Amino acid sequence: MAAVNINEKRFQELMGEGKAVLVDYWAPWCGYCRRIGPAYDKIADQFGGELAVVKVNIDEAMDLARREQIEVIPTLVLYRDGKALASVVAPESKAAIEEFIRNNLN
Amino acid sequence: MNRVYDMVVVGGGPGGYTAALYAARAGLDVVVLEKLSAGGQMALTEMIDNYPGFDEGIDGFELGERMQRGAERFGAQTELAEVLSMDLKAEPKHVVTSEGDFYGRTVVIATGAGPRPLGLPGEQALTGRGVHYCAACDGMRYRGKTVVVVGGGNSAAADALTLSRVAKKVIVVHRRDTLRATKVYHEPLMRAENVEFRWNSRVTDLMGQEKLTAVMVENGSGVRQELACDGLFVSIGRKPSTDLVRGQTELDENGYIVAGESTETSIPGVYAVGDVRTKTVRQVVTAVADGACAVHHAEQYLAEH
Structure with missing residues (x-):
């Protein structure tokens, strides 16, 4: 199951649903964002039960990206109850993404 | 009982996936361990104009995915696993990863190279x-x-x-x-x-x-x-990704794995392909050539062991 790309409206809904949310801020022109893609889809499979694993295209959601202070991409942000718990820029492996989730979820 | 592959390939760039393609087509049981996604360094190159056969050029990321699919078509497997350590002299050779242990009768090191950092704090x-x-x-x-x-x-x-x-x-x-x-x-x-x-x-x-x-x-x-x-x-040059094999295979003074055109390293049954090996021309075309050579020699090794 691939991680779904969401818009700002869906982002706001997810923030209110009580489940932790992992967002990958990306853009089509970002080479490293593409490299993360296959691993991020696997993460969506593995963690789909505990987390909403989604993507936000910053070109389509510029206001959201600005408000969330996304300066560089890819940036992964983990949210719970509408609050950003932690972020990581350009993780270098699927294992690094898993470690980021585990270290910050509990 | 642990599964023992005929060949474990470490790294999913052009050298690694060509080794996997040739191995799978030779009937070998082969797995590629890749930490992120196929393609290696070329995945960040938007247009590759010197890989023959693509007369209008090809996007490096797409070329990587195509090489992966090409190898998988013949039965090669991919695991998105980060290698943590290797015992290359063991029988079978033992690779410890974020997704568990892998065992191979042969190992192909295709870890490539990355940018050399300045080495400064922060x-x-x-x-x-x-x-x-x-x-x-x-x-x-x-x-x-x-x-x-x-x-x-x-x-x-x-x-x-x-x-x-x-x-x-x-x-x-x-x-x-x-x-x-x-x-x-x-x-x-x-x-x-x-x-x-x-x-x-x-x-x-x-x-x-x-x-x-x-x-x-x-x-x-x-x-x-x-x-x-x-x-x-x-932009101060490149650094081979050989931390995992340091102390096991012979390296040159710059950290590259010492191996000739045969891709054979100082350890029998272990091959080095692509940018990680000592060579003069580091290109996609020379990496894929290495992949084919490694499988040729690995087949001989497997027949004798």
């Missing part, structure tokens, strides 16, 4: 937050800003030129008093009005907490100057 934390290693990948976000380029070779000169078309100002910091880059780069760089040079100089400190804000530059006379900048592009 460099890793600021990577992607002002510190970059690829102007073609990350240069666009510095439109109208000030950037520093470290290095004086061809890739540094090409980076400086690329950035000069985007940034307001480019400052090249080089430890010698002239560029090592070939002549074709000199004139356009010297002519560019927004490119400055700091000769006989090196970057000694990175400033900034959340984001890079400035670098400290020291010249040959020991004079230090703080240069405010938005970005730093490091």
